[in-house]
Amino acid sequence: MKSKKTAKHLLILGTASHVGKSAVVTAICNILSKDYKVAPFKAQNMSLNSWITKDGKEIGIAQAIQAKAAGIEPTVDMNPVLLKPKSDRMSQVIILGEPYADKTAGDYYESIEMMHDILRGSLERLGKEYDIIVMEGAGGAAEINLYERDIVNIGTARLTDAPIILVGDIERGGVFASLYGTIELLPADVRANVRGFIINKFRGDPAILESGLREIEELTGIPVLGVLPYFDIKVPSEDSLSIGDKSKSKSKFNSKSDISEGSDDVEIAVIRFPRISNFTDFEPLENMARVRYVELGGELGKPDAIILPGTKNTISDLSDLKKSGMDASIKELYGKVPIIGICGGYQMLGKSIIDSGIEGGRVAQFEGLGLLDVTTTFDAYEKKTIQVTKTVTGSGTIFESIKGETISGYEIHMGSTKSSAPVFGDDGSIDESGLVIGTYLHGLFENENVRHALLSQIHKRKGIEYVPQTTASESDAYEELAGVVRKHIDMKRICEIMGID
16 A cells, blocks of 8 residues: 555546446546555435445445445445435435434425535545545536535535546437536536546447547547446446346336346346335346346236335335235235345235334324234334344245355344244244245345355246356456456546546
8 A cells, every 4th residue: 555645535426317426436446446545435325225334324335335346344434424215305314324314305405504514524534544535426416406505516526626527428318418518517616627527338339439529628628538338247236226227128027127137047026116225135136037126017927036125115115015906916926936025025024014103104003915924113213224144043945955054134224023933033034834034134135045045946946957156246346347447447547637646
């Protein structure tokens, strides 16, 4: 490592949401970490995919990924404010890893000065420990209606006076207009710090872009630092927009299902709740099976396993599940295929949910699917957030082969669930058949023994051979992503922009 001096900053902004900011930050963190102590930072994240730090704090999963790519442990200072949408107008506000309040957008913006102070403190603490802080914006940088209240784009830019790289997505179309328009709409002081463009998700021969690249440089005086090709590298997805990137099914199940490109021998259906959270739980299965995300208005069909994922609002999604009739489709396959509930999905599989007004806004009792003999109670505005290691204690057809082995994961949930038949130590529940399983453990399928136990039993039930597969490690994925960026982006120029060797 080179000697530590005053921390350098780099800010990656985008022309819109989902243009590739997170991937660029992840790659740059990995590349620079070979020579420096590097930390990621995002002042404010809005995502239902989150991560629990070692000290039990909750941050956006993108910053956890970026920290791992940099070879460091994720901390709350890397994402001091996390917004988790609960409805169209309400979000749970997480400050420094802990639930603060449920707020509407208007109420949240009234406390924006406090948020500025929080992110300033986080940046100061990171600056004392790291040589370089690679920062990520959110959405589009040129949200002119938010400039006075924005902490993540304009606010971060002004607080740090950092050099800025602007990322645009050519797959959406109109990338040159997006880059030019964003530059023109940025406040003058922020615009002056934009030092380069990156064009992302290009398919085809880069030579056909040359005239456009030169013209955008002439129009703005800002260099294009490179063009990234469209690529599919297995790093966890940041938010629910990423589900739409998964390959579309060409089967009978119509366009309301998104499907992965794993083995055609086995199909796993994940119920795509309107408020789905932490769907990254199932990405480790995607290169081993056809993982299909089924909207409540779609057809469940006859999958080989069903997963009910986590949700930011169990009661609302349970209500929508029943209104759509998807609950009946799930029950039709009871006893025929494995049915697995994670977190909110686990709560739904029980007999009832008793809410004192914490989850649904009113005191009431709700009937669950009744597939597990458990009851969930929401009686306090408290969230359990913890990394855990558990022992497999459940039996049945799936877990008998790994009973006594250990697994790891993390919990993020409100409510408590009483179970007389836990499956992982004191966690979860399993029915007598061993085919219906509920657990609070996110990251369950990152455990190789759990993946193999589930898939081997599915293959056995179908009478086909199961060939165990080992998925690529996270570190391999980060190195692969960094390799693509090294090849197509001028990293030497980026280092010069930051003022490092």
